Amino acid sequence: MAKVKLEVSELQPYLEIPAVTPGVMAHSRPFVAKPEHQEPLGFPGVLVDNWQEKAIDKMGDLLGRYRSLRVYLDACVKCGSCTDKCHYYIGTGDPKNMPVARQDLLRKVYRRYFTLAGKYFPKLVGAEDLTQEVLDDWYSYFHQCSQCRRCSVFCPYGIDTAEISMAAREIMDHIGMGQKYCNEIIAKVYKIGNNLGLPGPALRDTLEGLEEDVFDDTGVKVRYPIDQVGADILLVTPSADFFAEPHVDGLVGYGKVFHEAGVSWTLSTIASEAANFGMFIGSYENMRRISLRIREAAIALKVKRIVFGECGHAWRVAYSFLNTLAGPWDFLDPSYPIPQHICEFTNDLIQNGKLNLDKSQNDDMVLTFHDSCNVARASRMGPTPGGQFDIPRAVIKAVCNHFHDMDEETIRERTFCCGGGGGLLTDDLMELRVKGAFPRMTALNNVIQEKGVTHMAAICAICKSQFTKVLPYYGMEMEQIVSVHQLVSNAIILTPGEDDDLDEDDDESEDDED
């Protein structure tokens, strides 16, 4: 798609909190899902006639199911700490993109129908009826939250706007007002197995092509197997890894790491997608159904371990919820983490001196690292607290000579979202995505100016796709975003397999015969 023309603010060394401009992003809303996107997920195809009543019923259901939701809606004291912490507010100036104001869109309806004061004295407590105007605001502004949880880090009560936004989206799905992008993708996972709708034969072709490319580059036969029954490890990775840049360079890297580790591994056509968009729409039922594919694949392939590739929210679902959603995993080998992140796997090999690395292969780059929100603020990695920050950095530093972090206010648990997470990575939200990337672009630009950084590495498929699109809006090149395992792939010195020379001889003798 051609670059959409947008007015983009010039990057300055310091982030300025913008003046409030009411309603400036009210027009920003994603395409509404059609019946064919809604119905496979168990939702009504179009807005139901009695939608107010159904929405209130669903809100009651969620309040009963999730105690946290009621606590978040009750606990806010309007202290204002979160107001300037959201990248969408900083990038747009729309006051409804302040986290507290976003929460209030749901809170005022909650108060009206679920609190005594709201029922009898609505005006006194800011309670409001659920009207068409409120529903329009919900649709616009709950699709301007990437569920990144940055605001919750600064809230003295730990109120998680992401959870409120998930609940709002779930209510809208249940009245037939779902979002096309997320729901169409989930339907594709059910029908074909992955977000991109890549069928098994296309996956096999891609992997064969990768094997040939790696052999041509290195002279070493690195396998990229799929549906190998009896392999030790099932790798579950985002489908973007199969073809998009720079994702696929990461997949090449995973294969090289497994090759050097001497383990048998496999991908799966059943679970050819790590992403779980069920989380973005707040639907436990869909999250579970998507997760069960991984269980089905692990059992069918008789694997002992599960390793996840570079995908931010997939790792959150895997790390935080996989056992509840699709466990128990008692058929896997308990000597290994269930599941394990590919960075943790690679880092263990590095720490144990099992990888032969030539850092100078990355000397044409000066790196920084973008902490992806769902990894940073909603999961961990490895056995020690903070592993989700330290392990990817340890891997990068082991394979690159030049690394500099961005401003500490913009990394680790305070990281800024890429601007495209939480189910917003769609072209119909391009203005929001570009404006929401502004804080991250500011920090990146600063480290480019001050330290000569040339590239930013990430471990999330959504972040990588988002940055390839938005970097050019800020005067940078789309190639400046790289996969962490792309860096590993560049540096790793491969050990030839026993049959590499043999195969080459075979090829030669075939040529001779010709």
Ligand code: SF4
């Ligand atoms: S979760 Fe992230 S995107 Fe949503 S309101 Fe908070 S800071 Fe903004």
Ligand code: SF4
């Ligand atoms: S920081 Fe927390 S308590 Fe304060 S206004 Fe924001 S959500 Fe409410």
